[in-house]
Amino acid sequence: MHATFEHVIRLPITWLLATLAVYRLALTIQRRANFSPLLHPVAVSTALLVTVLILAEVDYDTYFSGARMIHLLLGPATVALAIPLFHQMKIIRRHWFRFCRGALLGSGISIALAMGLAALFGASRTTVLSISAKSVTMPIALELSEKLGGLASLTSALVMLTGVAGALMTQAVLARLRLSDPCTHGFTLGVVAHGIGTARAMQVSPRDGAFAGLGMGLAGLLTAVFLPLAFRLAGY
Incomplete structure (x- = not known):
């Protein structure tokens, strides 16, 4: 199980899906808080993702290998x-x-x-x-x-x-x-x-x-x- 977990968290698709899921959760949190600017979805999702990355001991390069797909859409x-x-x-x-x-x-x-x-x-x-x-x-x-x-x-x-x-x-x-x-x-x-x-x-x-x-x-x-x-x- 440990080896499987280590393999999964190194896959780029894992962090692509995690980023999308966490941002969707952050949008829900802000909507339920009556769109409070203090709960901006970018700030909330970033805090959640950083917490997950620290707990899973995943470095930025590994995370960005998946998030790069989202990054490419910033220009368009x-x-x-x-x-x-x-x-x-x-x-x-x-x-x-x-x-x-x-x-x-x-x-x-x-x-x-x-x-x-x-x-x-x-x-x-x-x-x-x-x-x-x-x-x-x-x-x-x-x-x-x-x-x-x-x-x-x-x-x-x-x-x-x-x-x-x-x-x-x-x-x-x-x-x-x-x-x-x-x-x-x-x-x-x-x-x-x-x-x-x-x-x-x-x-x-x-x-x-x-x-x-x-x-x-x-x-x-x-x-x-x-x-x-x-x-x-x-x-x-």
């Missing part, structure tokens, strides 16, 4: 956000400069603060580089991290934590400021909390989700272009 899923975004082209054409400026400032300040704090607390160069890419959506962040010399696994975890924390804090701040306009609300969620924020915005309304997708896409594009350039000019 991100591109599919262009469909609801197409219906908002009139507003985008009118305010395109404001959108670009907001995405550039939001991403730039986030990256600068994260890298500055990491360096201040004595983090290694590799860690600082991994942190630099954590403020964009997962597919772009992983590619950036590898090209800049960071650790993709660390960047992956940081992107997820940034998304969950950003979705929670952004909604609270926007509610406090009484900003409920779908354009402002969705775009801010997309820039600050990228994929997780966009998923949360989609739960609010398709219009919120469209502008969240715009914010996420612009932040990713501008970061991918200007972050390596900034490092090269700074000689980092």
Whole structure:
């Protein structure tokens, strides 16, 4: 029985099915909690999966051999956000400069603060580089991290934590400021909390989700272009 168990937990299909099952359970938990943002399905499913992996003594590479199939769908899923975004082209054409400026400032300040704090607390160069890419959506962040010399696994975890924390804090701040306009609300969620924020915005309304997708896409594009350039000019 022990040998059979060891064989099963090393199979990629095991962790693919486990990921899907745990996420489905997390969705049920959030629905029964009246969609509380504190029980975001990504945060809940991650906590459950990490617990299972620790108890089963399974390393990240073994887990990712199965989860890679889901990871490959991140790109097409991100591109599919262009469909609801197409219906908002009139507003985008009118305010395109404001959108670009907001995405550039939001991403730039986030990256600068994260890298500055990491360096201040004595983090290694590799860690600082991994942190630099954590403020964009997962597919772009992983590619950036590898090209800049960071650790993709660390960047992956940081992107997820940034998304969950950003979705929670952004909604609270926007509610406090009484900003409920779908354009402002969705775009801010997309820039600050990228994929997780966009998923949360989609739960609010398709219009919120469209502008969240715009914010996420612009932040990713501008970061991918200007972050390596900034490092090269700074000689980092």
